[in-house]
Amino acid sequence: xxxxxxxxxxxxxxxxxxxxxxxxxxxxxxxxxxxxxxxxxxxxxxxxxxxxxxxxxxxxxxxxxxxxxxxxxxxxxxxxxxxxxxxxxxxxxxxxxxxxxxxxxxxxxxxxxxxxxxxxxxxxxxxxxxxxxxxxxxxxxxxxxxxxxxxxxxxxxxxxxxxxxxxxxxxxxxxxxxxxxxxxxxxxxxxxxxxxxxxxxxxxxxxxxxxxxxxxxxxxxxxxxxxxxxxxxxxxxxxxxxxxxx
Numbered sequence: 001x002x003x004x005x006x007x008x009x010x011x012x013x014x015x016x017x018x019x020x021x022x023x024x025x026x027x028x029x030x031x032x033x034x035x036x037x038x039x040x041x042x043x044x045x046x047x048x049x050x051x052x053x054x055x056x057x058x059x060x061x062x063x064x065x066x067x068x069x070x071x072x073x074x075x076x077x078x079x080x081x082x083x084x085x086x087x088x089x090x091x092x093x094x095x096x097x098x099x100x101x102x103x104x105x106x107x108x109x110x111x112x113x114x115x116x117x118x119x120x121x122x123x124x125x126x127x128x129x130x131x132x133x134x135x136x137x138x139x140x141x142x143x144x145x146x147x148x149x150x151x152x153x154x155x156x157x158x159x160x161x162x163x164x165x166x167x168x169x170x171x172x173x174x175x176x177x178x179x180x181x182x183x184x185x186x187x188x189x190x191x192x193x194x195x196x197x198x199x200x201x202x203x204x205x206x207x208x209x210x211x212x213x214x215x216x217x218x219x220x221x222x223x224x225x226x227x228x229x230x231x232x233x234x235x236x237x238x239x240x241x242x243x244x245x246x
Contacts, residue, residue: 003037005095005225008234010042016073019044023094023169024078025243030096030167035242038234039225040094041218046072046087048185051138054083054193062192070185079160079171082138082195085185089177089204091218095170102168106161109170114142117157117172120224121146124216125209128156135198137186146208154179154203174221176214179204 013019019042029035048067054060055076063083067074072085086092095113099105114130121128127147136143136155144157155175162169175182183202190197206212225231 002229004232005037005039005229006232006234007039007041007222007225008236008239010040010236013042013045016045016047017075019047019092020049020075020077022240022243023096023171024162026094026096026239027162027164027167027169029243030098031164033098035096035239037097037229038095038239040092040236040239041221042092043088043214044086044090044092046070046085046181048072048074048083048085048189049077050074050083050189051081052076052078057193059192059194063189066188066192067185070181070188072185077160079162079169081140081158081160083186083189083193084138084158084173085182085189086173086175087178087181089175089206089214091174091176091214091221093170093172093174093221095172096167098167100166102163102166106163106168109161109168110140110142110159113159113170113172114144114157116224116228117144117159117174117221120220121156121205121217123220123223124205124212126156126205127208129153133201135196136201137190137197146203146205148208153201154207155201156203156205174217175204176212176217177204177206179207
């Protein structure tokens with residue numbers, strides 16, 4: 001039987017770097033046996049999360065500078081993937097759980113939660129699906145997309161994992177609104193990194209369903225997770241105290 005999942009709403013961003021670090025602190029608390037299954041939801045400050053491979057490219061410093069020019073904080077994340085951008089009209093989901101053999105289940109988690117997220121977006125009126133998108137930024141097998149005109153697919157959610165002994169962190173970026181600044185910053189960053197992509201694959205859910213709000217998407221995500229496990233409401237202050245222990 002799936003254990004209950006504690007959902008914690010973080011009302012304000014801690015800062016670009018601090019939010020990324022806090023997810024890792026949550027993972028460490030799970031590894032220590034001090035935190036059970038937990039889902040943190042928050043709206044981030046403008047950030048470009050670059051991958052470990054991006055940091056090794058000759059154009060990395062120029063990509064960082066391009067991010068700052070657009071008002072996005074450039075950071076290198078510990079999880080895999082290529083550069084991805086997000087801002088206050090996005091939702092970040094950081095899901096941590098203990099699992100004895102966390103590594104072996106990583107592919108199944110990608111598939112399971114991509115389907116969960118696509119289902120949540122479908123409840124908001126989108127035609128959503130899962131799969132790679134030709135020319136997408138931060139390409140992945142389990143990208144969640146929304147369909148617009150025939151043959152048009154816009155990436156709406158990207159996922160990444162970090163696995164340690166006895167625990168896993170599954171992080172998701174859901175792009176709800178204001179896709180234009182994301183396309184602009186990614187266009188310049190990918191050019192500096194020397195990576196090809198198609199800017200038409202980047203956008204927001206509200207590009208496809210006008211008037212769609214982050215509150216409505218968050219409600220749909222919570223409802224989808226209620227089909228995954230029983231949900232308990234958690235307190236962010238208590239989570240901060242726990243995740244801050246070393």
